[in-house]
Amino acid sequence: MDKYLRAIRKNICSICVDSTETGKCTLNEHENCALELYLPKIVEIVHSTQSEEMEDYVRSLRSEVCLDCRAQEEDGSCYLREDINCALDRYFPLIVETIQTVDKESQ
Ligand code: SF4
DSSP states (O other), rough: HHHHHHHIIIITTTOOBBBTTTBBBBBOOOOOHHHHTHHHHHHHHHHHOOOOHHHHHHHHHHHHGGGTTTTBBBTTTTTHHHHTOOHHHHTTTHHHHHHHHHHHHTT
C-alpha cells in the first residue's frame, strides 16, 4: 500500500484544498480523510473495475465505500459530497489515474 500512498501524497495531497502550500494536511484529529481511511478499498475498486468509463468506478465507490461511510444518509445522499467537502469524491478521477499509473510503472 506504501507505493500508492506515496503517489497519492505527491499527486493529490499536494493540490488538495485541505492541505497547506507544502502539501501538509490541515485536517485535525477529529476529522477523517476518506481517502486515507479507505485507501485499501479504493485500490481494490480500481483493480476490480477495469473500465474505460469513470462512471463505473464511481458506481463501485458508492456501493463499496460510501455505503459504509458514516457521512452517507440512508437515502444515499451525503452532505460532504454535496458541499464538495469529501477529498475522496472531489479528486476521485485523479485518484483512479494515480493508482493505475503506479500499477503500470510497477509492471
Ligand atoms: S462522498 Fe460522502 S459517503 Fe462517500 S466517502 Fe465521501 S464523505 Fe463518505
